[in-house]
Amino acid sequence: MEFIDYSMVQRTDHVMFLSKIDRRWMTFHCETCNAVLGDGLSVCGEVKTMSSIVFLKVTKDVIIDEEETEDKEYLADCIYSFLSCRCCRSVVGKIIHSAPSRLSNCRSMFLLHKPSINCYLLNSSSVVKATSISFEVKPLGETIQEIMDxxxxxxxxxxxxxxxxxxSTISSC
Incomplete structure (x- = not known):
């Protein structure tokens, strides 16, 4: 989707090279009502097994449900709450309060479910599904080596x- 003359239209071509998108220049929206849920500056990774993007912070349009839940599947031994969109009340993710060591890096982080959100790319004025973009973070060693190079x-x-x-380079007057 993209804005053309103040209206949003569906794009038929696939958006550029999704692996080269600068995540800082995007906003994340509820798939149902398009409320803004977060921005690219708050993204700090992805949990592929949960199909979720990890955020440090989200907007006030994300509500943390008061009821805590336990799961029998991947989130076994975890206590978490659902995250809902304030505007349409649809569930958009989870926040893990207590977790075993395999999920310790996700504790107290906002996990927005990729199929429930769209990404608005500021540079190209396009809207794409979050599932079409990888939010994996490079290991620190690779990033440092790139900077050194x-x-x-x-x-x-x-x-x-x-x-x-x-x-020989100094001349006398």
Missing amino acids: KYGGMLKHKAHLKEEPTE
Whole structure:
């Protein structure tokens, strides 16, 4: 979907290369009513086994249900609450209060269920299903290596400029 002359229309072509989308420049909306649930700056990963995006914070349009629930399947031994959209009351995710060690990194995080949300891409004014985008986070070591590769040449150049000039480059007046 995209905005054309102030109206939203369904796109027929697949949106660019979804793996190259900058997650910072997107907002997340309820699939049912399009209420804004969060933004890309709050995304800190994905739990593929639960088909959920992990958020540090969400908007006030996300309500934490007061009733705590237990599950018999993947969330066995967990205590969690459902997250609902304030506007349409549809369930959009979960927040885990207590979990075994395998899910310890998800405790107190907002887990929005990918099939329940759409992503609005600010750069292209397009709306895509959250299920079509990967929110996996690269390991820190890979990210650091990319930065070192990118800026390593600049550091070498800067070091070369700081070297003392030789006598052949200094001219006398």
